[in-house]
Amino acid sequence: MAKVKTTFFCQNCGSQYAKWQGQCTSCKSWNTIAEEVIQKPQKSDWKFSSSSTKRVSKPLKVNEIDNSQEARLNMKDAEFNRVLGGGMVQGSLTLLGGEPGIGKSTLLLQIALQLQYKTLYVSGEESQRQIKMRAERINPNGNNCYILTETKTQHIFKQIEDLDPDLVIIDSIQTLHSDYIESSAGSISQIKECTTELIKFAKETSTPVLLIGHITKDGHIAGPKILEHMVDTVLQFEGDRNHVFRILRANKNRFGSTNELGIYEMQGSGLREVSNPSEILISEKDGELSGNAVAATLEGLRPLMIEVQALVSTAVYGTPQRSATGFNAKRLNMLLAVLEKRAGFRLGAKDVFLNITGGITVDDPAIDLAVVASILSSNEDVALPSEYCFAAEVGLSGEIRPVQRVAQRILEAEKLGFSTIFVSKYNKISLEDTSIKIQLISKIEDLVGYLV
Numbered sequence: 001m002a003k004v005k006t007t008f009f010c011q012n013c014g015s016q017y018a019k020w021q022g023q024c025t026s027c028k029s030w031n032t033i034a035e036e037v038i039q040k041p042q043k044s045d046w047k048f049s050s051s052s053t054k055r056v057s058k059p060l061k062v063n064e065i066d067n068s069q070e071a072r073l074n075m076k077d078a079e080f081n082r083v084l085g086g087g088m089v090q091g092s093l094t095l096l097g098g099e100p101g102i103g104k105s106t107l108l109l110q111i112a113l114q115l116q117y118k119t120l121y122v123s124g125e126e127s128q129r130q131i132k133m134r135a136e137r138i139n140p141n142g143n144n145c146y147i148l149t150e151t152k153t154q155h156i157f158k159q160i161e162d163l164d165p166d167l168v169i170i171d172s173i174q175t176l177h178s179d180y181i182e183s184s185a186g187s188i189s190q191i192k193e194c195t196t197e198l199i200k201f202a203k204e205t206s207t208p209v210l211l212i213g214h215i216t217k218d219g220h221i222a223g224p225k226i227l228e229h230m231v232d233t234v235l236q237f238e239g240d241r242n243h244v245f246r247i248l249r250a251n252k253n254r255f256g257s258t259n260e261l262g263i264y265e266m267q268g269s270g271l272r273e274v275s276n277p278s279e280i281l282i283s284e285k286d287g288e289l290s291g292n293a294v295a296a297t298l299e300g301l302r303p304l305m306i307e308v309q310a311l312v313s314t315a316v317y318g319t320p321q322r323s324a325t326g327f328n329a330k331r332l333n334m335l336l337a338v339l340e341k342r343a344g345f346r347l348g349a350k351d352v353f354l355n356i357t358g359g360i361t362v363d364d365p366a367i368d369l370a371v372v373a374s375i376l377s378s379n380e381d382v383a384l385p386s387e388y389c390f391a392a393e394v395g396l397s398g399e400i401r402p403v404q405r406v407a408q409r410i411l412e413a414e415k416l417g418f419s420t421i422f423v424s425k426y427n428k429i430s431l432e433d434t435s436i437k438i439q440l441i442s443k444i445e446d447l448v449g450y451l452v
């Protein structure tokens with residue numbers, strides 16, 4: 001009998017070792033290395049037409065390469081399409097990660113139900129009846145979606161051969177197992193092997209595959225890091241489970257930008273696309289409150305009005321606290337120092353808390369001015385007029401710096417009914433006929449003059 005081949009994997013980061021050891025040398029975690037039985041597959045189970053295997057690739061000039069193959073499937077979901085960069089590329093593998101219960105299965109089932117393409121939804125987690133119950137809540141008319149409950153890749157490929165679908169969805173990669181590897185489903189070697197088989201299938205038949213992946217408690221996709229290298233696109237579905245809003249973003253995308261963002265709202269009948277997110281991110285309130293300011297930011301190419309809240313209060317302890325949610329804490333400290341040095345505000349003995357509403361994290365430097373305005377407003381306890389908004393970066397010498405795509409931000413602010421937008425004097429603005437007042441400022445002192 002052939003000797004059983006085993007090897008050791010760190011269950012946390014996926015590093016491979018020849019023998020057991022207590023600590024993983026690459027991720028430094030203890031007691032995570034476990035033995036797994038591996039048996040190198042003699043052949044892969046995805047049998048392909050012989051022509052493609054025999055083909056040897058030749059170097060070609062860039063303009064000679066035929067890219068008509070890269071036709072994209074329209075997913076009939078504007079948010080999903082945008083995050084992917086304009087639809088799913090044929091033969092690509094996309095991994096969707098997210099916390100349990102966030103709505104991954106709901107999202108992909110919903111997409112499968114609204115497509116006209118023949119879709120195979122393979123579930124290793126739920127029974128066909130459970131999925132049917134969910135499908136009836138989401139879209140009872142979807143009829144081009146086939147449901148298969150199966151976990152063995154060899155059986156899945158057999159069904160795929162018979163059905164010949166245009167899109168395959170796997171829920172989830174951690175439940176799959178392949179006959180060629182003896183370790184249990186969800187182990188590092190199984191995940192690697194099953195993904196390799198799926199990649200081979202996707203590339204050779206030009207069928208796009210969507211995989212659902214579980215995440216670990218620290219937010220990474222469970223399984224080896226190499227999984228994320230193997231697939232073409234890694235999407236992350238996030239949001240607070242107790243809130244109705246869900247955010248879809250691309251962490252890696254071989255066919256588009258990773259800046260795009262999709263926003264959904266979880267409803268009784270599935271996920272609804274939120275095409276105008278600015279409206280939900282700005283809270284409705286009766287009176288004007290101090291410490292609130294609205295920033296005209298861009299997420300990818302999309303303008304997004306975001307509300308910034310600051311609370312400035314006298315420090316209770318000797319060392320004042322500075323805390324920021326959704327905004328870089330170092331940048332907050334820098335802006336506080338600028339306010340202190342250039343505008344003469346004594347914030348050294350104050351606690352400062354900053355929060356970006358809606359659970360969003362913002363990297364766009366154009367939010368700086370709104371952060372400064374909200375801090376000033378809270379410090380002076382004077383509410384800013386709710387029809388003001390801000391879009392500029394603040395420099396170390398207190399200068400107000402221009403930001404990219406300012407016209408787009410101004411138009412979004414105008415559309416949402418703001419009366420005044422504060423931008424840098426150094427922005428080149430070629431807008432005519434706007435009903436919104438564009439207030440140009442060059443120094444932080446100018447802002448102080450307008451606000452307090």
Ligand code: TYD
Pocket residue numbers: 098099100101102103104105106107134137138266267268269270271
């Ligand atoms: P699910 O897709 O099962 O999450 P995941 O696959 O990421 O683990 O989503 C589950 C949650 O979504 C569940 O708690 C109930 C909620 N939900 C709705 O609110 N409305 C719906 O129409 C559906 C189908 C689910």
Ligand code: MG
Pocket residue numbers: 104105106125171
């Ligand atoms: Mg699920």
